[in-house]
Amino acid sequence: MKISLFIPCFVDQMTPQVGVAVAQVLERLGHACEFRSGQTCCGQPSFNAGYWDEAREVAIRAIGVFDGAEAVVGPSGSCVAMMRVFYPELLKDTPHETAALDLAARTFEFGEFLVKKLGVTDVGARFPHRVTYHDGCHGLRELRVKDEPRQLLRAVRDLELVECDEAESCCGFGGLFSVKFPMISTAMAEVKGGSLARTQCDYIVSSDPTCQLQLDGWLQRNWRSPTGTIPRTIHLAEVLAGAPL
Amino acid sequence: MIAQDAQSPQWAKKKFLHDAKVHVQDTGHRTFVQKALGGYFLSRDAQKARYRDWEQARDAASLAKWSAVNRLDELLPLFVANFEANGGQVHWARDAEEARRIILDLVREAKAKAIIKSKCMTSEEIHLNAALEKDGYGVIESDLGEFIQQLRGEPPYHFVFPCMHVRREEISELFGKFLGTPPTNSPEELTMIARRHMRQLYVDADVGITGANFLVAETGQISITENEGNARLTAALPRVHISLSGIEKVVEHLDDLAVLLPMLATAGAGQQMTCYNTLYSGPRRDGECDGPDEMHLVLLDNSRTAILADPEQRDSLHCIRCGACLNVCPIFKNVGGFTYGTTYQGPIGSVITPHLRGLSDWNHLSAASSLCGACSDVCPVRIDIHHHLLHNRRNAARTVPNRWEKFGHQIFVIVASRPWLFAAGGAIFRHTLGMLKRLPVPLLRDWLATRALPAAPRKSFRQQWRQAGKDSL
Ligand code: SF4
Numbered sequence: 001m002k003i004s005l006f007i008p009c010f011v012d013q014m015t016p017q018v019g020v021a022v023a024q025v026l027e028r029l030g031h032a033c034e035f036r037s038g039q040t041c042c043g044q045p046s047f048n049a050g051y052w053d054e055a056r057e058v059a060i061r062a063i064g065v066f067d068g069a070e071a072v073v074g075p076s077g078s079c080v081a082m083m084r085v086f087y088p089e090l091l092k093d094t095p096h097e098t099a100a101l102d103l104a105a106r107t108f109e110f111g112e113f114l115v116k117k118l119g120v121t122d123v124g125a126r127f128p129h130r131v132t133y134h135d136g137c138h139g140l141r142e143l144r145v146k147d148e149p150r151q152l153l154r155a156v157r158d159l160e161l162v163e164c165d166e167a168e169s170c171c172g173f174g175g176l177f178s179v180k181f182p183m184i185s186t187a188m189a190e191v192k193g194g195s196l197a198r199t200q201c202d203y204i205v206s207s208d209p210t211c212q213l214q215l216d217g218w219l220q221r222n223w224r225s226p227t228g229t230i231p232r233t234i235h236l237a238e239v240l241a242g243a244p245l
Numbered sequence: 246m247i248a249q250d251a252q253s254p255q256w257a258k259k260k261f262l263h264d265a266k267v268h269v270q271d272t273g274h275r276t277f278v279q280k281a282l283g284g285y286f287l288s289r290d291a292q293k294a295r296y297r298d299w300e301q302a303r304d305a306a307s308l309a310k311w312s313a314v315n316r317l318d319e320l321l322p323l324f325v326a327n328f329e330a331n332g333g334q335v336h337w338a339r340d341a342e343e344a345r346r347i348i349l350d351l352v353r354e355a356k357a358k359a360i361i362k363s364k365c366m367t368s369e370e371i372h373l374n375a376a377l378e379k380d381g382y383g384v385i386e387s388d389l390g391e392f393i394q395q396l397r398g399e400p401p402y403h404f405v406f407p408c409m410h411v412r413r414e415e416i417s418e419l420f421g422k423f424l425g426t427p428p429t430n431s432p433e434e435l436t437m438i439a440r441r442h443m444r445q446l447y448v449d450a451d452v453g454i455t456g457a458n459f460l461v462a463e464t465g466q467i468s469i470t471e472n473e474g475n476a477r478l479t480a481a482l483p484r485v486h487i488s489l490s491g492i493e494k495v496v497e498h499l500d501d502l503a504v505l506l507p508m509l510a511t512a513g514a515g516q517q518m519t520c521y522n523t524l525y526s527g528p529r530r531d532g533e534c535d536g537p538d539e540m541h542l543v544l545l546d547n548s549r550t551a552i553l554a555d556p557e558q559r560d561s562l563h564c565i566r567c568g569a570c571l572n573v574c575p576i577f578k579n580v581g582g583f584t585y586g587t588t589y590q591g592p593i594g595s596v597i598t599p600h601l602r603g604l605s606d607w608n609h610l611s612a613a614s615s616l617c618g619a620c621s622d623v624c625p626v627r628i629d630i631h632h633h634l635l636h637n638r639r640n641a642a643r644t645v646p647n648r649w650e651k652f653g654h655q656i657f658v659i660v661a662s663r664p665w666l667f668a669a670g671g672a673i674f675r676h677t678l679g680m681l682k683r684l685p686v687p688l689l690r691d692w693l694a695t696r697a698l699p700a701a702p703r704k705s706f707r708q709q710w711r712q713a714g715k716d717s718l
Contacts, residue, residue, distance in 0.1 A: 008707050009661075013671040014699070035710045039666040040660070048616065050638030051654040058661045099408035141618035170575050174615025181262075181613050181687040186695040187269040187579040188615065192281075217696030 002032050004066055006074030006107065008209070009041035015209045018133040021237035022075045022110055025123055029114075033060070038065045038153040044082040048175050052090060058085050063099050077139020077207050077236050080109040085142045109139055111207055111236050113233075122155035125242035129202040130160040134192070134215065136208035136232070137170050149207055166195035170241060172236065173214035186244050189218035197223050197231050204233045254569055257586055260607040264584040265613070274410065275579060278563030282408050282572050284662050288515030289569075295517065307627035309501040317553065319497045320462040321544070327465025328500065333540045341371035344545050345372070348373060348454070348487060350381055355485045357382060357452040361443075363476035364388040365456030366404050366566060367489050367545060370601070375455070379566050383551045384454075385446050387475035389439050403581035403704060404589055405513050407569030410581065422665075424455035436473075437706055443475070453483035457490035458565070459505060460542075462497050466524040474521055475603070486528070493553075493562040505565060512625040513567030519691050544571040548601045559602050563597050563626040570620035576613060585610065593622035596633040604637065605645040611637035668707060675701035 003026055007019045023033045042056030062083070066072050084107045087100040088093045104111050114120045133153060139145045153161050171189025172178065179185075191217050196204050214232035223230050268274070293299045313320055325335050336351075336574040338344035352360065360377065362384050369375065374395075386395040390407035394400065396419050401407030408416075416435055420426045426438045447453075455476050461469040465487055469476050476712050480486045496505065504524075510516040529536030552562055569589030571577045584591045587598045587610070594609035620630040642651070660666050674681075678701045681689060692698060705713075 006281065009667070009671075012706040013675060014701060016702055016704065016709055019706040028483055033715075035707070037707055037711070038664050038666055040662075041657075043661065047652045048635065048638070049650065049654065050635070050640075050642030052639050052642070053649065054654040054658045059659050092281055095622050137615070137617035137619075141622060168619070169617050170617035170619070172556070174617070174699065177612070177615050179691040181265065182691040182694060183266045183269045184576060184579055184613060185615070188273070191575065191579070191697070193536065210255055213699070217692070217698060220697040221695065 002034065002070050003209050004069035005033055005035045005070045006073045006079065007035065007039065007067070008074060008076045008079040011075060011209050012211075014151060014213075017074050018235040018237055019070065019211055019238035021235065021241035021242035022046045022073070024241045025114075025237055026073070027120050028127065029118065029120060029123065031240070032117075034069075036065050036069075041122055042079045042082045043087075044079060045175055047082065047090060047154060048177075056087060056090055056094075056166040059090055059100070060096050063087065063096060063103050063203075064108075066103055067099075069106060073110055074107070075110045075115045075207065075235060077143055078108050080107055081138035081142035098192070107142055109145055109207060111149040111152055112139075112143065112145045114240075115151055121151045123240045125240045126159075127239050127242065130162060130200070131203045131234075131239070132162050132199045132201040133167075133207050134196060134204050134206045134211055135210075136167055136206060136211045140168065146153070149205070152236065152240060153205060159239070162199045162201060163201045166192050166197040169195070169212045171211045175210070175212050178214060185214070186218065190213055190222070192220045193223065197225060200225075200226065200227070201231050202229075202243065203239070204231050204238055205236050206233055207236050209235060254557065255606075257606045258588055261584060261609055264586070266581045268581045268584050269579055276579065277412070278410055279578055281406075283577070284573055285515045289511060290515075292511040292515055292517050293410070296511075297333070302504060302508060303625055303627050305504045306562075306565075307563060309496055309498075309505060310626045311560065313496045313501075314493060314553070314559060314562045316497070317492065317495060320436070320497055321492060324460050324462040325544075327462065328368060328467075328527070328542060329465070331465045332530065333465070333527045333542055335542045336541060338543050338545045338547070340547050341545075342487065342549070343543050344371045344543050345373060345376040349376065351485065351487055352377065352380075352382060352452055355539075357450075357485070359446065359450040359453045360384045360454060361387050361446055361450035361455070361479050361483060363471065363479040364391050364392075364407075365454065365489055366401070366588060367456055367491055368399060368406075368705035370452065370547065370688050371489075371545070372613075374490070380435040385443070385445070385450075386473070387443055387479050389436060389472075389473060389475075392439055392443075393419065396420075399583070400588075401576075402590075403568060403571055404566060404594075405571070407416050437671065438456045442544070443574050444697070447478045447482045450479075450483040452485045453481075454481040455480050455486065455488045457488050457494050459502060460490060460495045460590065461499050461502070461524070462495055463523075464499055465528045466499070468502055470506060470519040470522050472516075472520045477521060477523055480523075480525055481535055481537065484537055485539045485541070486525075487541045487543065489524070489543045490546070491544065491549055491566075493549050504670075508625040509527075509565050509567045512569040512623060521681075524592060532646050552597065554599050555600075557636055558596070558600070559592065560626075560628050561600075561630075561633060563628050564593050564597075566593075566627060567624065567625055573619040573623050575615070575617065575619070579611075580623075590636070592630045593628065596628075596630055599637050599641075599688065604641050608637055608645070611635075611641070613699070668705065671705055675705070 043055040047055035083102040154228040172185040393408040528540040599607040
């Protein structure tokens with residue numbers, strides 16, 4: 001299958017290694033990947049802020065970029081939710097509605113794509129660490145992806161998967177929310193980050209690079225662990241690519 | 246608290262930001278509230294497990310409310326006809342002021358000397374107690390939690406658990422101060438103190454004021470759910486019973502309660518059933534030994550018809566005020582109930598308050614959310630709560646846009662529409678981030694105040710891809 005990579009703007013600019021890992025895993029499984037360089041951002045910042053007219057322009061453009069792609073796969077539950085769930089709402093009753101629905105049907109979150117579309121749970125990776133998984137809210141509740149990343153992690157050699165007691169709680173990122181309401185956002189990071197770190201894991205695995213930004217940002221600055229080690233976040237694709245940082 | 250609508254623009258937002266900041270620093274309080282909800286989660290899950298299919302039950306509950314809310318024009322008159330046939334009297338109130346006036350008139354006509362009241366959030370919405378007190382009528386809250394809040398001089402902290410933020414020692418102290426009782430740490434004893442205090446008050450009161458959980462159209466009955474039995478006494482002992490209810494509380498069939506009552510109890514409080522579920526069918530009839538002489542129902546609109554007119558958010562009228570969305574909301578749990586400054590706290594409060602009190606003053610509540618969606622997942626009547634926060638944001642951007650914000654998003658569109666500009670902008674951002682971090686750049690500064698920010702990579706993904714010779718389009 002020819003897979004079109006959906007590299008969200010944040011991944012493109014700030015965590016390119018995540019995009020590279022996605023391509024590595026998919027290619028290792030025998031699929032060709034393309035990157036359409038016309039892509040920029042999915043428009044979620046404007047959409048979430050209420051500026052739907054602006055978001056609509058960006059969305060229509062993105063739909064054009066991925067025109068004809070067999071499968072569009074992105075390493076972010078949030079950005080994929082934007083395309084799959086919110087583009088159809090944003091473009092409802094416009095001439096672009098059908099195209100939005102068509103793209104929605106071809107767009108997948110990375111872990112979900114491996115398990116549900118490709119039917120793969122074991123990608124042959126090894127990662128000798130204790131990890132916990134952080135559910136990003138958009139992946140969890142808009143896309144209903146919960147078990148897939150865990151299935152993938154359980155198949156990784158030498159990996160120990162533990163759950164935290166706030167598994168379904170939000171990390172508090174929420175895009176612009178994190179800087180418009182920094183005190184609430186930080187309090188949420190404290191609840192979630194603390195719960196994740198108390199599992200005494202080496203890594204917090206996530207499918208959302210912006211959740212990682214929030215959790216890492218809070219933990220690196222604030223977490224005081226008895227052992228002196230602070231867990232780091234890592235993207236699921238990086239774990240599956242088998243190349244720890 | 247009386248609405249302070251006349252204050253400076255954005256006062257509500259400024260107060261929210263201020264109170265949120267203060268509250269999140271109170272780790273003790275946050276942990277206490279978090280812990281207080283711990284037991285709820287356990288019992289809720291145990292009770293949910295008793296349902297053959299919780300999701301199907303949600304479908305049924307939401308359908309019952311949907312079909313009633315979408316046929317209010319037909320069901321409200323049906324309810325009223327049946328209620329009146331049962332001997333009750335109906336009063337229509339367009340807004341809070343009208344509702345207050347109607348109730349004051351009824352109280353005056355009854356020549357009331359003492360008024361007792363059971364839990365009723367709609368009365369908080371119209372600031373009823375303050376109005377009654379202003380006219381010289383004493384009102385006693387008979388629900389334990391509300392009574393405690395009344396003694397503390399505070400509004401409810403959570404619309405189902407009004408005093409969940411208060412420690413037992415504080416309650417004991419409060420009772421000592423107002424009722425002269427000795428200190429105790431036993432919840433049973435505290436309850437008994439309030440009960441003993443209350444008994445005579447029921448007997449003395451001439452007017453009892455209650456809310457309503459459901460109005461059953463086909464029978465004309467008012468359904469009230471409670472745990473303490475205080476609403477029964479409030480409705481039955483005084484000579485005049487006044488019930489205050491929003492018009493959206495109507496359901497068509499008595500049978501609808503078979504799903505709504507247990508779900509209300511389980512979703513909101515983790516109970517199988519609330520202890521007392523009573524149907525009130527009019528005043529005392531000839532030959533009956535108890536019940537009020539008169540029974541009045543005040544039906545309140547107060548902008549509910551405006552929500553009804555909005556098909557997108559109409560389902561927010563399904564709300565049965567169970568409180569489940571507050572219990573799971575990370576915003577509520579971290580900023581606390583008072584920070585909202587609204588009658589209805591939490592996610593559903595953030596959705597409906599802009600409708601009740603104005604979008605320009607109250608849209609910040611819709612913005613103050615990470616849109617995690619935990620609320621919509623637990624809502625027993627399937628209100629699309631967190632998406633309505635988005636809808637409020639959109640409506641605000643349309644009707645009361647912030648000029649600078651809009652400008653920012655227009656710039657964003659220009660950049661996002663031109664890959665070369667996006668790439669160039671990204672490169673500049675990455676290469677200057679180290680320097681920007683040391684400058685007081687708005688937003689960036691807000692991030693850095695509490696969180697670290699990683700160094701930016703030298704090359705973007707698109708650069709790496711191109712250099713690997715893989716560019717395809
Ligand atoms: S919105 Fe739903 S969950 Fe929240 S109080 Fe109302 S019925 Fe309960």
